[in-house]
Amino acid sequence: MEECLFCRIINKEIPSTNVYEDEDVLAFNDINPVAPVHVLVIPKKHISTFFAMEPGDELLIGKVHKAAVQVAQKLGLNEKGFRLVSNCQRGGGQLVFHIHYHLIAGRPFGWPPG
Numbered sequence: 001m002e003e004c005l006f007c008r009i010i011n012k013e014i015p016s017t018n019v020y021e022d023e024d025v026l027a028f029n030d031i032n033p034v035a036p037v038h039v040l041v042i043p044k045k046h047i048s049t050f051f052a053m054e055p056g057d058e059l060l061i062g063k064v065h066k067a068a069v070q071v072a073q074k075l076g077l078n079e080k081g082f083r084l085v086s087n088c089q090r091g092g093g094q095l096v097f098h099i100h101y102h103l104i105a106g107r108p109f110g111w112p113p114g
């Protein structure tokens with residue numbers, strides 16, 4: 001998956017500012033933040049979209065969620081809260097086809113999203 005941007009970040013071929021890493025998950029600051037806090041939380045396994053998940057990947061996605069909460073705790077967001085968003089397919093706003101969650105915080109967010 002050398003052509004995948006996020007796989008290249010995982011492989012350190014492209015620099016990133018990491019805020020969390022374990023054997024299954026990486027979290028790093030978004031290059032173009034839309035909020036004061038904008039962290040991307042990704043599985044190290046290349047999975048293009050939720051529709052490409054294989055049996056067993058649900059455990060991995062659970063680990064990604066847990067890592068996102070750990071990042072939020074580390075950033076002191078327990079009380080203030082945060083938004084965890086994943087865009088799926090082009091119609092959902094997905095531009096990078098490696099599953100990722102946007103952890104955003106630090107400003108008010110509207111609902112429904114734009």
Ligand code: 5GP
Pocket residue numbers: 005014016017028029030031032033040086087093094095096097
């Ligand atoms: P999507 O639209 O796929 O949900 O989100 C992709 C995200 O990846 C965007 O928020 C974009 O700013 C971020 N991004 C794109 N290229 C890079 C990069 O090279 N480094 C980092 N850290 N983030 C990137």
Ligand code: ZN
Pocket residue numbers: 001004005006007008045046047097098
């Ligand atoms: Zn990838």
